[in-house]
Amino acid sequence: MRHTSHQWIILFTAMLFASLAQAQLIDFNSPLGGATNAKLTLQMIQQRADIAYAHGQDRRAWGLYQQLAAVGDKFAQFRIATMYEDGRHASRDPVQAHSWAALAAETGRMEFRHYQASLRAQLDPQQLAMSDSITKELISNNGIFNQAVAALELLQKGVSRCTGSRVGSRCDSVSSSTLGCSIASDFPPDQTCLRIGSLGLADISGSYPASLRRIEHALDVFVTEYNPGRVQLGDFEWFEQAVRR
16 A cells, blocks of 8 residues: 655655765765775765865766765755756756756755746746656656665665674674775776665674664665555645645
């Protein structure tokens, strides 16, 4: 049965996207930024994207925001929308701008809702139809449900490799060398690294199984209860309703 309450959205986003809010200023030379710290690597990529955007390095910012958007970073999805709106790196495209803004607004963040509503008001009926079609695809690929499923699969795979008791022993048997958290400009981190970072974890290796299982359970509850199935445009009606209030 489809769950229409926003409580699961709040639960999920509070947990999964807790580390995707604002990039913190980080020393790139910090030893914590080594090849096993996914959380810090994610924050570094966020910081580099924001710095590139602020300095007009649009091609670099675009690439970094695309990486972040693919693991559910709502600010990155919002920033891609603004780049489409302003024609920065991408050609100016109000249709794409609205679609990406709708994706960013999916979790209900007020400023993203208002931005999405303002863009929607500028589109004619034909553009709206095009944008709604693109939005469906974006939500299907990068929406919170898809992100929850991908994160759940990643955790289940990692937890299954853990050794020792569920309470005391760490998951030291999981090889951290497979994390792919390099931040070299010519060797960007892979999605597994960024996804682990989006869960607020430095790594699966070194984490306590009990902690991982709590996150896994929260994801499982979300996937089971929220399960949107096929995305319907009616799911976006509450964005406009909230703005009108």
